[in-house]
Amino acid sequence: MKFSTTASLLLAVSTATTAFGFSPVSTSFVKQTNTISNTRYSSFNTNITPRTMSKRDASLISMNAVTVGVVGATGAVGKEIVDCLNKSSLDVSKLRIFGSSRSAGSTRDAGKFGEVPVELFDVAAARECDVVFLAVSGDFALEHAKAISEGDDGAVVIDNSSAFRYDKDIPLVVPEINGECTKGAKLIANPNCTTAIGLMALYPLHKLFKLKRVIMSTYQAASGAGQPGMDELQEGTRAVLSGEREVAENKIFAHPLPFNVIPHIDKFQENGYTKEEMKVTWECRKICGLPDDFPVSCTAVRIPTYRAHSETIIVETEEPVDIEAARKAFEEAPGIKLMDDTANEIYPMPLTATGQYDVEVGRIRKSLVFGDNGLEFFVVGDQLLRGAALNAVLVAEEMAKNGSL
Ligand SMILES: NC(=O)c1ccc[n+]([C@@H]2O[C@H](COP(=O)([O-])OP(=O)(O)OC[C@H]3O[C@@H](n4cnc5c(N)ncnc54)[C@H](OP(=O)(O)O)[C@@H]3O)[C@@H](O)[C@H]2O)c1
Numbered sequence: 573m574k575f576s577t578t579a580s581l582l583l584a585v586s587t588a589t590t591a592f593g594f595s596p597v598s599t600s601f602v603k604q605t606n607t608i609s610n611t612r613y614s615s616f617n618t619n620i621t622p623r624t625m626s627k628r629d630a631s632l633i634s635m636n637a638v639t640v641g642v643v644g645a646t647g648a649v650g651k652e653i654v655d656c657l658n659k660s661s662l663d664v665s666k667l668r669i670f671g672s673s674r675s676a677g678s679t680r681d682a683g684k685f686g687e688v689p690v691e692l693f694d695v696a697a698a699r700e701c702d703v704v705f706l707a708v709s710g711d712f713a714l715e716h717a718k719a720i721s722e723g724d725d726g727a728v729v730i731d732n733s734s735a736f737r738y739d740k741d742i743p744l745v746v747p748e749i750n751g752e753c754t755k756g757a758k759l760i761a762n763p764n765c766t767t768a769i770g771l772m773a774l775y776p777l778h779k780l781f782k783l784k785r786v787i788m789s790t791y792q793a794a795s796g797a798g799q800p801g802m803d804e805l806q807e808g809t810r811a812v813l814s815g816e817r818e819v820a821e822n823k824i825f826a827h828p829l830p831f832n833v834i835p836h837i838d839k840f841q842e843n844g845y846t847k848e849e850m851k852v853t854w855e856c857r858k859i860c861g862l863p864d865d866f867p868v869s870c871t872a873v874r875i876p877t878y879r880a881h882s883e884t885i886i887v888e889t890e891e892p893v894d895i896e897a898a899r900k901a902f903e904e905a906p907g908i909k910l911m912d913d914t915a916n917e918i919y920p921m922p923l924t925a926t927g928q929y930d931v932e933v934g935r936i937r938k939s940l941v942f943g944d945n946g947l948e949f950f951v952v953g954d955q956l957l958r959g960a961a962l963n964a965v966l967v968a969e970e971m972a973k974n975g976s977l
């Protein structure tokens with residue numbers, strides 16, 4: 573339902589970071605892993621499409637039905653958004669798909685929404701929607717976002733770029749944590765994937781024991797650098813294994829990634845940390861509403877996996893930690909899957925977390941360094957989903973629930 577006073581929603585989702593999920597590389601990777609004869613990897617036996625999210629209310633959000641527009645639904649990124657919408661509880665009265673002249677006039681399989689015709693993108697047409705997901709290039713978003721959003725009946729914009737993330741007037745949102753910040757907002761920023769994954773686990777702990785310090789080490793997949801990053805890993809690995817080269821070539825990464833780990837993601841800053849590491853610090857503080865000097869430190873490392881980021885997290889807390897209470901909090905928190913049964917060798921891994929909406933948490937233990945006031949654990953999440961389209965679609969769901977749509 574479109575009100576002139578409320579805004580429709582525009583979603584600008586990362587193109588570079590989300591496109592790889594549907595690449596030929598990840599598909600062949602899935603096929604290869606099918607040969608692993610272990611049912612614990614059953615998530616790989618179908619495809620990379622996310623399964624249902626545990627602990628989420630599957631019933632339709634019974635607010636006003638909304639008209640949803642997706643710009644770029646013929647692209648790799650837009651497909652993922654349509655897939656998330658197909659599984660979302662957002663009450664969609666109509667789905668409209670916009671493209672360029674290349675695809676306008678064709679149709680697109682949109683799951684429960686049927687075969688949807690692709691319309692030529694046009695600002696006025698996009699403004700007719702209550703909710704518009706934008707899955708085209710960042711330049712396209714920057715060019716059209718304002719035009720779609722301005723005015724009383726303009727769109728609420730959800731942007732994935734870092735441009736607005738640190739602007740204090742613009743909410744940076746992980747719906748499970750600070751979804752209420754979306755209320756009445758016109759512009760919303762999507763956090764960086766690394767932060768979003770870690771925060772899924774950090775926030776429930778913060779609520780229980782109050783965080784005092786956070787130390788994080790990340791093990792990030794090649795796909796964080798998009799399709800070219802995955803290609804470089806695959807090509808390089810093949811070249812080394814075939815004996816063609818002794819060491820793989822590198823263009824995307826600072827050094828060859830195959831058979832290596834690289835403690836360098838994004839640019840180095842004056843303080844010796846990389847920008848990727850500082851993003852974690854800044855975004856954690858903002859999303860959890862922590863003070864500007866709250867101590868969060870990260871070492872971000874690129875590893876030769878395709879998809880899903882892993883993180884070792886060590887926290888010192890104000891209150892003594894009750895391990896069982898922590899485990900229970902993880903178990904109950906939406907968006908988390910507890911994988912913590914070391915006796916049966918169950919813990920989070922990229923192989924099991926890939927394609928899952930939920931972030932896996934395990935290896936939960938009292939910290940030898942911080943004692944009763946500390947906890948150490950391991951987190952793995954599919955950054956393509958949690959850090960991108962899924963987070964954005966969940967923001968839209970949240971806004972429907974709190975009446976902002
Ligand atoms: N696919 C990858 O693996 C990958 C990896 C890294 C980076 N990227 C980059 O990320 C961006 C998007 O990725 P993608 O894979 O989703 O690209 P894509 O497959 O080319 O999709 C782009 C989408 O944007 C739409 N679009 C482009 N210009 C438009 C316009 N003027 N008006 C309306 N719609 C327009 C396209 O619609 P039409 O089909 O109608 O043209 C298409 O649906 C691209 O710039 C790409 O270079 C892609």
Ligand SMILES: *[C@@H]1O[C@H](CO)[C@@H](O)[C@H](O)[C@H]1NC(C)=O
Nearest residue numbers: 584586587588710713732733
């Ligand atoms: C989204 O993020 C990607 C990767 O950081 C960037 O390339 C793209 O320009 C961003 N989109 C917008 C609308 O800024």
Ligand SMILES: *[C@@H]1O[C@H](CO)[C@@H](O)[C@H](O)[C@H]1NC(C)=O
Nearest residue numbers: 654655658659681682683684
């Ligand atoms: C939509 O969801 C259904 C059921 O989960 C699934 O079978 C179908 O493949 C999905 N279609 C698309 C286009 O995402």
Ligand SMILES: *[C@@H]1O[C@H](CO)[C@@H](O)[C@H](O)[C@H]1NC(C)=O
Nearest residue numbers: 586589732764765796838848
């Ligand atoms: C998150 O940060 C990494 C490293 O800087 C970058 O490659 C990626 O594009 C960022 N993701 C988004 C969604 O901006």
